[in-house]
Amino acid sequence: MRSRHQITVPGPEVKTTGGVVRGITTHGVHTWRGVPYAAPPVEELRFRAPQPVVPWEGVRDGSRYGPVPVQERIGEFIGAGKETPMGEDCLTLNVTAPTTVSDEPRPVMVWFYGGAFVVGASSAPTYRGYDFARRGDVVYVSVNYRLGALGYLDFSAYGTPERPIESNLGLRDQIAALEWVRDNIAAFGGDPDQVTIFGESAGAISVTTLMATPSAHGLFHRAIAESSAPGMVFGQRRARAWAAGFVTALGADDDPLAGLTGATPRQLLGAAQVLRDHLGDQPGTIPTAPVVDGDLLPESPLDAFEGGRAADVPLIIGTNDTEGRLFELPRMRLDVLVSEERAHTMFALTQPELRDQVLAAYEDQPFRKDLGGDYMFWYPSVRIMQAHRGPVWAYRYDLTTPVLNLMGVRATHGMELYPVFGLADSSAGKWLTALGGRRSLRAMQERVQADWIRFAREGAPASHWPQYDPETRLTKILDRTDRIESDPRRERRLAWEGFRGYD
Incomplete structure (x- = not known):
């Protein structure tokens, strides 16, 4: 017999910048799943910085998680299981809040998952976060961000004025999600001036990198980094060499832009695997990682911390x-x-x-x-x-x-x-x-x-x-x-x- 906490019923409706979303009440919390925080990064928006969310008409169903970012299916503990929907239209987040009414806005905890920037999903059962909402009386947010070649290889050198490509797309996604939290979390009972970001592994690298990213400053007020690898952020020379190796693996040397924009997700995953298999000459690196691009990320996180320029939260x-x-x-x-x-x-x-x-x-x-x-x-x-x-x-x-x-x-x-x-x-x-x-x-x-x-x-x-x-x-x-x-x-x-x- 299921306990009363496990019974799922329709939850409250909340108005966001994209429109109204109806959540569910389950496991003793209200939760709204698969809420878009940016436009789908597909077709002409592939390899582009996240764009404003596309408004919807009527009431959006928030009972189901959004598709997970494109990745290899390795199981649901941290990533995508065999039955999990997957696709490029993945820029969604989930909000979980207590069912009780509070006279004061609640602290907010925003989770970024790990997985070496190649696997991971906010919908993984590991990251449901019900305990934080129930026990801690906080509003918990888990975020999907682009992974692998679609999020963390720097193909900006192959862009053109007519079809630009930005760098650090996954990092830009995380900033867009934090901007969404700033603008919308009060409607869920959260306090936009009391936001804690936390993450593990690649999620913790994200935390320490966001602390070193000037445009992210002010979007969060506390940080928790569980097993960060702060040195896994590299310069443009190395990042562009990896991008060139990826283009070769994709078979797109003759027309890199057409190859990158026209490849299927499966082809992108295959090229990424070839690239990983040939990294033995640079042990202790990962090609899918944030890059010091001189734009969004002006310097390495370690240099920013040691120079006193990281967010002092x-x-x-x-x-x-x-x-x-x-x-x-x-x-x-x-x-x-x-x-x-x-x-x-x-x-x-x-x-x-x-x-x-x-x-x-x-x-x-x-x-x-x-x-x-x-x-x-x-x-x-x-x-x-x-x-x-x-x-x-x-x-x-x-x-x-x-x-x-x-x-x-x-x-x-x-x-x-x-x-x-x-x-x-x-x-x-x-x-x-x-x-x-x-x-x-x-x-x-x-x-x-x-x-x-x-x-x-x-x-x-x-x-x-x-x-x-x-x-x-x-x-x-x-x-x-x-x-x-x-x-x-x-x-x-x-x-x-x-x-x-x-x-």
Whole structure:
């Protein structure tokens, strides 16, 4: 028998800039799904910056999620399952709000999903966000943005005055969604002056990149970055070389513009796969990522933070204990350094003088491959922790389970999603704790959600979590029993000091 929270009935109608949308009431919340925040980026708008939403007549049905961005179907935990509608007309978002009436506008939490900028969807069951609305009394928003070649390869060099192409399309989508939140969220009971952006992996890269994007400043007021890889933002020279490689893989060298605008989504996905398969000569990079284009994004996020030019909003930022081990598993695509050969190549292409110093810091580790996770996620996040001008709270997520230990990955990339989104008793959570650990995961869920919600409401997590500063480097270690450590993994940090990575 279903509980009263699981019963779905028609919900309230809300007027937005596009028109009226009717939501549903389910799981104890009101939710409006598949709400357009920009015009469909199709046909003449493919590879163009998002345009204003096209108004509709009558009442729009908000009971169904919009199509997910074009991507490979890898499952519904974070992306598109076999039955999920998919298409280029994907610029929609979802709003979830408490059913109770409030005399005051509620804080807003805007989620950007992860997936290396090639997979992900706001409709994934993982990201429903019901707990935030019910428990936190906040308005929760999850956003679709363009992925892969359609969102994160820089084809601007192939545009013409008659048929321009803009760069950083996925980033522009996220800004358009935040502008929609600014203009519309009050109608859903949210406070446009109290917006927290948060995300994991590529979503966290989005958070730290938005903090470095001048045109996004003022659209959000707090930020949470879960396992960001801030260095995965590259200059135009490298980005345009990847774009040229993609055009060749597409078979469009003779007329790149016609090839790009006329290709089917399946052809674009195929060319992207060819490009990824030939990146072995640049280990530790991802071609589908934001680009320093001198326009929307004038400088790399790390340079913006270290130069004091990033948005100085309160920030929670952290990584997981063994970030890189997830990518040792079969079928994982992200190019983290999971072998010493690739590490040697990466240093040769960046800063060879630091190679021996960094590698020496991992000699006594049981898994020397943890260097890859530290290179991509941990050390660049530390650079942001120590440079950010606004208040910072740092964490490391260490909670593991017997299943994860048996797999050899421990508290690896993405594991904090389980407590953040209250997944301890989901089918995935039950599998993760099949050999034990569910009680600890439930307790972690209570603590993490309380911190994230309090941060969204008050601009600071719980009082027992001290701020980070470059002198003490106090960091909260999230484990069965949380603790505060000063400068955790100091030896590793010192070994990486001065490392800048790829341009």
